Amino acid sequence: MRQGIPAAGNFLHQELAILTGSVEAMVVDVQCIMQALVDLASNFHTKIITTSSKVKIKGATHIEFNEHEALTIAKNILKEAIDNYSNRGKTQIPQVKEDLIPGFSHEYINYMLGGTYRASFRPLNDAIMSGRIRGVAAIVGCNNPRSSQDYLHVKVTRELLQQDVLVVETGCGAIASAKLGLLLGEAGLDQVGPGLREVCEAIGIPPVLHMGSCVDNTRILTVLTQMVEEGGLGDDIDQIPAVGLAPEWMSEKALAIGTYCVASGAYVIFGGSSPVSGMPDRV
Ligand code: SF4
Structure with missing residues (x-):
């Protein structure tokens, strides 16, 4: 968990962050690294720091991470960034901010629905059975430069909320909703259907629940299992009214996640176009 450090954005923000001129160091590990990052950073003072033995990029600084010396290595990386501050030139930081309430683990959703002594998914199941909520949608995954930033995430999320569908989100998709204010208590409730609004107000939850990073999607399967x-x-x-959507997926990690969700019986939709659809004889 981030321990109070704010998120600067999602996948498609990484180059934009460097363009502000205010990034002393950008630290990457294995996935979701834009290919032109080092070239772009060379126009600014930003250092790109790779940390995995699996990914070393020409022109980047490599400081290999190992969990036995995690704190020391993290301090070394921070020192690199601090030492680089004096090289900072003109900056241009957009003054756009939004608050969010993250961190709804399956344990916390259970507690939130039933309280300390009667933690239970019963209130959620009852709300679906009575028709106040029509189901649960997990909108997850990457954003994708093939559409304008967050476009499909935002469109699908808004539509489902108006249709009284409770939405849980992870990864870059969750940040798209955070920017709209949908991860904030009552602030997002003016954008949702009447049944969902009633349930959110009664329990005291936002209409979109942030369940972690994209590698936390297993938490969503745990929620579905507990609902069953x-x-x-x-x-x-496969029999409960739930769907998993990756409207703008682009990463192989998203495919792996989608595969284990399908294997678990979940209804899964991958949006956008397939990167291998040009080979109909292979797919
Ligand atoms: S959702 Fe995960 S896999 Fe997709 S771009 Fe974001 S960090 Fe990468």
């Missing part, structure tokens, strides 16, 4: 165990909606994950 609670009873009344179906005997297995």
